[in-house]
Amino acid sequence: MFKVENTNKKPIINHNFQERNEDEQLEPTVNMLGSEALINCLIAEGIEIMFGYPGGAIMPTYDVIHQKQDAIKHVLVRHEQGAIFAAQGYARASGKVGVCIATSGPGATNLITGIADAQIDSTPLVCITGQVHKDLLGTDAFQETDIIDISMPITKWNYKITEASQIPKVLARAFYIAKSGRPGPVLIDITKNAQMEYLDYCYKKCHYFSSYHPEPSPSLQSVKAAANLINTAKKPLVVFGQGVILGNAEKEFNEFLDKTGIPAASTIMGLSAIDNNHKNYVGMLGMHGNYAPNLLTNECDVLIAIGMRFDDRVTGSLDTYAKQAKIIHLEIDPSEIDKNVNADVAVVGNVKYTIPQLTKRVGEDQYPKWLQQFKYLQKQEFDAVIKDDLAPQSEQISMPEVIELVNELTNNNAIIVTDVGQHQMAACRYAKFTQSRSMITSGGLGTMGFCIPAAMGAKIAEPNRTVIGIVGDGGVQMNIQELGTIMQTEIDVKIIILNNQFLGMVRQWQELYFDKRYASTDITSPDYQKLASAYGIGSNKVTSRKELQQALENMLNHNGAYLLEVMVGQEDNVFPMISPGCSVSEMRLK
Amino acid sequence: MSITNMNETEKIFTLALFSRNKAGILNRITSVFSRIKLNIDSLNVSETESEGVFRYSIKVHTTEKLIRRLTKQIEKQVDVIKAVFATDEYIVQQEIALYKIPTSAMLDEIKTEKVIRDHNARIITMHRDYTIIEKTGHKHETQELFEALEPYGIYEFVRSGPISISKLKTQFPNLKYGSKQ
Numbered sequence: 223m224f225k226v227e228n229t230n231k232k233p234i235i236n237h238n239f240q241e242r243n244e245d246e247q248l249e250p251t252v253n254m255l256g257s258e259a260l261i262n263c264l265i266a267e268g269i270e271i272m273f274g275y276p277g278g279a280i281m282p283t284y285d286v287i288h289q290k291q292d293a294i295k296h297v298l299v300r301h302e303q304g305a306i307f308a309a310q311g312y313a314r315a316s317g318k319v320g321v322c323i324a325t326s327g328p329g330a331t332n333l334i335t336g337i338a339d340a341q342i343d344s345t346p347l348v349c350i351t352g353q354v355h356k357d358l359l360g361t362d363a364f365q366e367t368d369i370i371d372i373s374m375p376i377t378k379w380n381y382k383i384t385e386a387s388q389i390p391k392v393l394a395r396a397f398y399i400a401k402s403g404r405p406g407p408v409l410i411d412i413t414k415n416a417q418m419e420y421l422d423y424c425y426k427k428c429h430y431f432s433s434y435h436p437e438p439s440p441s442l443q444s445v446k447a448a449a450n451l452i453n454t455a456k457k458p459l460v461v462f463g464q465g466v467i468l469g470n471a472e473k474e475f476n477e478f479l480d481k482t483g484i485p486a487a488s489t490i491m492g493l494s495a496i497d498n499n500h501k502n503y504v505g506m507l508g509m510h511g512n513y514a515p516n517l518l519t520n521e522c523d524v525l526i527a528i529g530m531r532f533d534d535r536v537t538g539s540l541d542t543y544a545k546q547a548k549i550i551h552l553e554i555d556p557s558e559i560d561k562n563v564n565a566d567v568a569v570v571g572n573v574k575y576t577i578p579q580l581t582k583r584v585g586e587d588q589y590p591k592w593l594q595q596f597k598y599l600q601k602q603e604f605d606a607v608i609k610d611d612l613a614p615q616s617e618q619i620s621m622p623e624v625i626e627l628v629n630e631l632t633n634n635n636a637i638i639v640t641d642v643g644q645h646q647m648a649a650c651r652y653a654k655f656t657q658s659r660s661m662i663t664s665g666g667l668g669t670m671g672f673c674i675p676a677a678m679g680a681k682i683a684e685p686n687r688t689v690i691g692i693v694g695d696g697g698v699q700m701n702i703q704e705l706g707t708i709m710q711t712e713i714d715v716k717i718i719i720l721n722n723q724f725l726g727m728v729r730q731w732q733e734l735y736f737d738k739r740y741a742s743t744d745i746t747s748p749d750y751q752k753l754a755s756a757y758g759i760g761s762n763k764v765t766s767r768k769e770l771q772q773a774l775e776n777m778l779n780h781n782g783a784y785l786l787e788v789m790v791g792q793e794d795n796v797f798p799m800i801s802p803g804c805s806v807s808e809m810r811l812k
Numbered sequence: 813m814s815i816t817n818m819n820e821t822e823k824i825f826t827l828a829l830f831s832r833n834k835a836g837i838l839n840r841i842t843s844v845f846s847r848i849k850l851n852i853d854s855l856n857v858s859e860t861e862s863e864g865v866f867r868y869s870i871k872v873h874t875t876e877k878l879i880r881r882l883t884k885q886i887e888k889q890v891d892v893i894k895a896v897f898a899t900d901e902y903i904v905q906q907e908i909a910l911y912k913i914p915t916s917a918m919l920d921e922i923k924t925e926k927v928i929r930d931h932n933a934r935i936i937t938m939h940r941d942y943t944i945i946e947k948t949g950h951k952h953e954t955q956e957l958f959e960a961l962e963p964y965g966i967y968e969f970v971r972s973g974p975i976s977i978s979k980l981k982t983q984f985p986n987l988k989y990g991s992k993q
Contacts, residue, residue, distance in 0.1 A: 370836060375843045379890045382835075399890055433832050433893040557884035 250424035256386030257282040257417040260350070261290055263393035266425045269321050271295040271312065271682060273305040277325025278365060280352030282417040287323075297682070297711050300703035302329050304675040306336025307701065310345050311679025314662045315637055315689075317470065319400050320679065323350045327365030330411070331372065335669060337407045338376040342666030343491060344468060346405035348396050353413045356384040369411050378406030386419035390426070398428035403436025404555040405468060438556060440571035440579070447567045448550045449583035451524050457592045458484045459515070459522035459547075461507055461536075464491035464665075465529015465554060471574040472496065472658045475528065478581045483588040485596055487515030489530050491665040494655035498634070504596045508536045509800045510647040513607075513809055514599035516800065519544050520807040521595070528552045529573045532562040533666065542805035552576050606811040607797050611652075618791040619767055621648035621720050627774050628690060628718070629654045636688040637662065637680050641673035641697030644726035647796045649692045671700030677715045678707060688716065688778065695721040695747045705757040708783045716777050719750060719787045722794065730795045735802075754785040761785040820875040824853070826903055826976050827879070829868040829886060830860065830893040840889045841868065844882055850874060854973025865893065869905075869976050898978060905976035909954035909969070910936075911945040917964035918943050924964060931957040942967055950974075 254262070260283055264272065274296060276284045287296050299305040302324045309320030324333055330351040340347045354363040370382045379399045381392050392410060400408045452458055466475045472495055479486055479502045486502045488495065490511075496503055505512030507519070516538075519525065525547040530536070537543045540562060551558075551565035552573050559568040569576045611622035625648055628636065634654040640646040640663040655661060662680055664672040677691035698719050708715060729743040754761035760780045764773045770788065777784045800809045831837045838857065845852050853871040860867045872879070879897050887895040915938060918924050928935065933947040947957050954971055 371839060374836065374839050375847065380836075434890050555888065557881070557888045559884075561881055561884075 250422040252422050253420045254423040255282070255286070255417075256389055256412075256419050256421060257286045259386065259389045259421055259423045260393065260412065260417065261286045261294060262423065263390055263425055264321060265290070265293050267319070267393075267397045267427070269294060269319070271297065272321040272323050273297045273299055273308040273312070273679065274323030274350075275299055275302050275305055275325070275329060277327075277329045277352065279326035279354055279414050280323065280329070280350075280417075281325075282414065283323070283350070283352065283412075296323075297678070297707065299675065300706045301701065302332035303336055303671065304678075304701055304704040304707060306333045306340070306347070306349065307669075307672050307675035308679035308682075308704075308707075309347055309349075310336060310340055310343075310672075311639060311662055311676030312683045313340075313345050313347060313679075314676070315659055315680035316683035317659065318683070319346045319348055319397055321348050321350070325352045325365065326354055326369070326411075327367045329365075330369035331367055333409075334372065334376070335667075337373055337409065339664055339667040339669045339672070340407040341376045341378065343664065344405050344464060345407065346400040347407040348393075348400050349407060349409045351409065351411050352417070353382065353411045355415045356413045357415070359384075359413070369409065373409045376407070377409045380409040380411070383410060383412040383416050386416045386421040389416065389421065390424060391428075394426060394428040395431065398431075399434065399436075437554065437572050438570045440569050440576050442579075444567055444569045445576065445579045446583065448526075448552075448569050449580055451548050451550055451567060452482070452484075452526065452580070452584045453587075455522075455524035457518075457522045457589070458482075458524040458526060459518060460484050460486035460502075460526045460528060461489065461515075461519070461530055462486060462492045462495060462528040463489040463530025464495075465552075465573050466492060466495040467529075467658055469529060469554070469572050469574040471529075471572075471577055474574055474577040474581070476500070478577050478584075481581055481586055482584050483586075483593075484526065485515075485518075485589070485593055487512070487519075489533070489536055489665075490650050490663060492530065493650060493653075493663075494658050494660040497656050498654040499656075505600075506650060508533075509538070510651065510796050510798070512600070512651070513603035513798050513811065514596040516798075516806040516809045517599055518595060520546065520805065522547050524548045524550065526550045526552070527563075527565075528577065529554070531555075531558045534562070537562060538800045538804055538806045538808075542807070544806075552580075603798060603811065614791070616791060617767070618794075619764070619770060619788055620794055621645055621722075621790050622652045623767075624718065624720060624770065624774075624788055624790070625649055625652040625692070627771055631771075631774055631778055632688055632690070636660070636690045637684060639663070639673055639677040639680055639689060639691045641691075641693040641700075642668045642670045642727075643694045643697060644722070644730065644794070644796050645692050645694045645720040647727070648720070651796075670697040673697055674701050674704045674708075674715075674717065677717065678704065678711075678713045681713050681715045685714075689714075691715055691717040693717060693719055694726060695719055695723060696725045696745055698750075699745075699747070702753070705753070705759060705785075709757045709759060713783060714781075715783050716780075717783075717785045718777075719785065720790050721747060721787055722790050722792050723747070724792060726794075727796070729793070733793070733795070750785055750787045759783045759785055761787070763787040763789070765789045820877055822873055822875050823899055824871060824873055825876075825879045825897050825899060826905065826974070827868070827870040827872070827883060827886070827895060827897045828976065828978065829870065829895045831866050831868065831889075832891045832893065833864050833866055834891045837889070837891045838868075841870075841886055841892070844885050845872065848878075848882075850878075850882075856973045856975050858975065869974065871974060896978075898976075902979050903976040904979060905950070905974040906948050907951055907954055907972050907974045908946065908948045909957070909971040911947070911958065911961055911966055912942050912968040913945065913961055914965050914967065915939060915941055915943045921964055924961075927957070927960045931960065933957055
């Protein structure tokens, strides 16, 4: 049994492990077992860790995982959903492909929510599922389920391997597809006979195949047209998303902003792509984002969308979204162009290459008057919302003040992993970042139960960084079994439960739109301290403000995993807010 | 504008898709339609002039804005080589229909010969009990023959979906628009 150890001890992945030979193997190894070939493919792709759960149809592969544990680690989770969320956390924090592995039938179907989450948030994953023997396919055999068909609409690609000889080529393609272009999840279903047959093994990484063009090349004409629009703009606004992070284009993006002085607002998925203290940064967009960028979306004259997809949570009502503005859309996925918002100029391609081309052609304008408008609205938001959020009049602790203290105590350097709900919005609104890939949240699918396993994966990817999971009392109970994984693998994650004894976000909507009929949103919790102690995890519970800072310091100084329960205001709401169906300019402060 | 409040008129569109031969790709294509509960009016799959490449002709009734989006979402699929759409004026299309009628209608009725001649149909086979007639053309043409034969009794009738080919000079894989590149 290997252990994930604390940062001051040996990290789970020895990053100094001897450099793998990147050279492709040219001479085939004859008579290799399919399951061994499968694991060798992962090793050849540089995979150091996978998250999974064994079972009948994948046992031959687990036998090889056992034999090769020096070269590739396996984290045993407590539920396959934990495995895929952990793989997502790993992928999001590291930028590498996350790998999870499960058996056929229920093992495979338990991955589905995570696959859907990874698809909508463009997370590169390779999911490997065992499958019954090829002769049993279609016979309703024990633990047979058609996971290829089930996962089809939510995978970037999937493939059923029924013969050992297909393994190297299909795995090479799987990794290439998962990480190239707009990344996404790939599922490889492998029948038991394919794992147990022999093949002549020869692995060549895939760099191309004919029907797949992951990075369309941008036309120079579109870049020029975009530059012209920007150069004539009086009130330009940049809205950026995760594309900046996925394209590793943080540096190029910063250079663009530094040169142009255009104010920039982030989507939830774009958070941490630039430093919050960047002079152009004007906050987060969307339903619970900041007041200024939402309102001024409907006042800018040129809207420059970079690596974002105009999700409905960002745009509010499309009928009234940025109608006055010319839209420039920098995007790698052609199917996103004109999907929700029509682009006047579409620059299709990887933003890593398109942003510098644009930077070259735009002037060094500054927009002091325009920025002043943001400052004015920021002040309004501060007076109406933020001031009371951070220093509440009430006795009860607020979620934002916990986040603010975390910022202070970690020098804005932690990786924040959230679950879904009010605490997520508080974390996204108030957490500050100095490094990219520091905010890991389920943005598109909004999957509760994401936090704990994703935080595990993030910590394993970045053992030297502090990883803090911010979770609600609802979400924590959705994948709480993963505390067992944290215990067994000794993963040093800090988990803060912001407990308002409600399913807070749904309760907020019930308060605002359903006349306070709190249908099934009051939720009771177990004694989390007893629970943590049962798992051998350090814990504390805070109910008053004066204990909070000390408790957070104790948590951060604790050697190993820690669970801190913070009781917060029961019926606090997240504001500002764009009510469903309303325009971004109708954002309400109260 | 969102897809839900479009005032655009709906038309018949024909999609031509080219994909690699891979089990399951048809599901990936049709799920793009079923996801938004759009009926496929007809679908035909065939080999193409390029080895290993399959061609799908899909007819749907929808708006231009939506067909544009769907075409891109289909083309995004890893195993789809190309997807293009066109309205009827830009394509040549044909359907085939087969009619099984009693042979007595051929032998005893004097008008059946004229019906077949007027509709440019042909007799494929004749059996003691039944005769099989074939007709190619547009749907309304095969439908007209159906109605003309109906008084004589039709044992069985089957009609394919249309297959179509573009009126552009260029051919796959050099079609001018909708390329992945």
